[in-house]
Amino acid sequence: MxxxxxxxxxxxxxxxxxxxxxxxxxxxxxxxxxxxxxxxxxxxxxxxxxxxxxxxxxxxxxxxxxxxxxxxxxxxxxxxxxxxxxxxxxxxxxxxxxxxxxxxxxxxxxxxxxxxxxxxxxxxxxxxxxxxxxxxxxxxxxxxxxxxxxxxxxxxxxxxxxxxxxxxxxxxxxxxxxxxxxxxxxxxxxxxxxxxxxxxxxxxxxxxxDRLVRSPDALPVKTTFPGAAAQREILSKITSNFFGVNLETTFVSGGELEKYLPDADAAAPLIGSLTPDHIVYAGPGALYLEAGGSLKEWETAAKSFSDFWGKSPNIILLGGNSENAGAFVAASGEKALDNAVLLLGNALEVCAFTESFGGPLLLDERFIRFIVDWEVENYRSKLASI
Ligand SMILES: [Zn+2]
CATH class of the missing domain: 3.40.225.10 (Class II aldolase/adducin N-terminal domain)
Structure with a gap:
């Protein structure tokens, strides 16, 4: 060279x-x-x-x-x-x-x-x-x-x-x-x-x-999990099924994320996916749970997510009218966790910018599955997690 x-x-x-x-x-x-x-x-x-x-x-x-x-x-x-x-x-x-x-x-x-x-x-x-x-x-x-x-x-x-x-x-x-x-x-x-x-x-x-009607608010910040120990444990269990022994987790809340937590409808842009980067680093979409829901309900919802996508969620949104509202983020290893948090923040910013361009248009299920399954992308996310 x-x-x-x-x-x-x-x-x-x-x-x-x-x-x-x-x-x-x-x-x-x-x-x-x-x-x-x-x-x-x-x-x-x-x-x-x-x-x-x-x-x-x-x-x-x-x-x-x-x-x-x-x-x-x-x-x-x-x-x-x-x-x-x-x-x-x-x-x-x-x-x-x-x-x-x-x-x-x-x-x-x-x-x-x-x-x-x-x-x-x-x-x-x-x-x-x-x-x-x-x-x-x-x-x-x-x-x-x-x-x-x-x-x-x-x-x-x-x-x-x-x-x-x-x-x-x-x-x-x-x-x-x-x-x-x-x-x-x-x-x-x-x-x-x-x-x-x-x-x-x-x-x-x-x-x-020049076309912007608004810029994104602050991004959510890492904080200690506000819920009970039993809730944290079940969230770790739900995600560890896939992310295994290297499971790393964190909890983020506040800022732009607040707008997506009132209910599942408000969370729709995050339950879906905006770009391949979001799928590769933050999973095929977030799992939305009611923060005040029972552990049994959480387990059932997580199982149907895993059955549908063939993998556990990286991002679990805890929504509804609760002090525990925020996002539980899980990944295999620290670098992958940082990337998942980064891409959650990026999704919030992109969504905010879409408001100036007609609102968010999400990827369809076939395309998301193509990226999830794509050997090349798996290779990339594997390298990024080292
Ligand atoms: Zn590209």
């Missing part, structure tokens, strides 16, 4: 270290130099990445993936088989000696027509991408300078959709867009250099800030 990567490392750290742009292990960046694509490898957070955190890939081999026939079909088996084959071809597209696993979006990075690509999950931008009126407002604000990509399975399918979209623009003699919005996910921005990336991101931020 050499000086060529200085700008890539610098822009990755600049945006990666600032939680308004990306949290936990999310987001990815890349640089094209001749026939080599340097793309963020899985398991290297942008905030601290250096030259060693990028996988080197042969662009001609990546391009050849588009000439390969993969199984069509949308049933689970066909999708899994296609993703497995594409992943194998992606790994084979790494230059000899490369052992790191490239970002699952490497194929997409390669086809975008700029040398430098910075893909982020900004909280404010996700207020737009998770907003009921997000697509209409994006069109209103940026016109042809943006593309809106509906919720799409990550990896090959997403890359294909964006490839087709860009080819369609070329056919209409329309320039590549400044912003590629991914519904319920984030945004892709490309440029010739860091200056162009900064200009686009600051323009995007300013345009969205």
């Amino acid at each position: 050499n000086d060529i990567l200085n700008d890539l490392v610098a822009v990755s750290r600049e945006y990666g270290a600032d939680p308004q742009w990306v949290v936990a292990g999310g987001g990815n960046t890349s640089l094209k130099v001749d026939d080599i694509l340097y793309v963020k490898a899985s398991g290297f957070p942008l905030a601290t990445i250096d030259e060693g955190g990028f996988a080197r890939m042969d662009r001609s081999k990546l391009a050849a993936i588009w000439n390969t026939d993969y199984p069509a079909g949308e049933d689970t088996a066909a999708v899994a088989e296609r993703e497995r084959l594409v992943l194998a071809d992606m790994m084979a597209a790494c230059v000899p000696g490369e052992e790191k696993r490239p970002s699952v979006e490497a194929l997409l990075h390669d086809l975008l027509p700029w040398p430098l690509i910075v893909h982020l999950h900004p909280t404010l931008v996700n207020g737009l991408t998770c907003g009921m009126k997000g697509q209409a407002i994006a069109g209103e604000l940026f016109g042809e300078a943006q593309e809106w990509i509906p919720v799409t399975d990550p990896g090959y399918v997403l890359a294909k959709v964006i490839k087709d979209t860009l080819e369609n623009r070329t056919a209409r003699s329309v320039n590549a867009p400044d912003f590629i919005f991914l519904a319920n996910h984030g945004v892709f921005v490309g440029g010739a250099d860091i200056g162009e990336i900064r200009e686009k991101y600051s323009r995007l931020k300013k345009s969205l800030e």
Whole structure:
């Protein structure tokens, strides 16, 4: 590796270290130099990445993936088989000696027509991408300078959709867009250099800030569990079924979270999921329990959650008219617990921002299950919990 990567490392750290742009292990960046694509490898957070955190890939081999026939079909088996084959071809597209696993979006990075690509999950931008009126407002604000990509399975399918979209623009003699919005996910921005990336991101931020009807209140803070010891024990038991011997738990309350605790209807945005980051780090959705409910009721509700998703909840909202209201958070290990708390806070902020863009639009069950089951995402959450 050499000086060529200085700008890539610098822009990755600049945006990666600032939680308004990306949290936990999310987001990815890349640089094209001749026939080599340097793309963020899985398991290297942008905030601290250096030259060693990028996988080197042969662009001609990546391009050849588009000439390969993969199984069509949308049933689970066909999708899994296609993703497995594409992943194998992606790994084979790494230059000899490369052992790191490239970002699952490497194929997409390669086809975008700029040398430098910075893909982020900004909280404010996700207020737009998770907003009921997000697509209409994006069109209103940026016109042809943006593309809106509906919720799409990550990896090959997403890359294909964006490839087709860009080819369609070329056919209409329309320039590549400044912003590629991914519904319920984030945004892709490309440029010739860091200056162009900064200009686009600051323009995007300013345009969205001008539309805000309110900013999020303070986030909930960690506090001691206010309920009885028996209640804490049952919550730990409910979650330890999945998170096992490394179970770590905490309790958070106050701030923006208060708005979601009066009843299950108010909690709906947190019972659902906004983006893949929330699913990966904070589970497929929160479990809502009445804080004043019986332990038996809690156990029954937890069992149906686990039966439905095949895993225990990371976030248990204790709602209703009770002093014990708040969120019990559980995960396997301290780092995973910190990430679950972080993503709960992020969900609260994104939800608050969606109020300026028509209110929250949640992911559907099929997509959530796809992410939960997706081997690649499991790999990412495993690395993040180490
Ligand atoms: Zn992403």
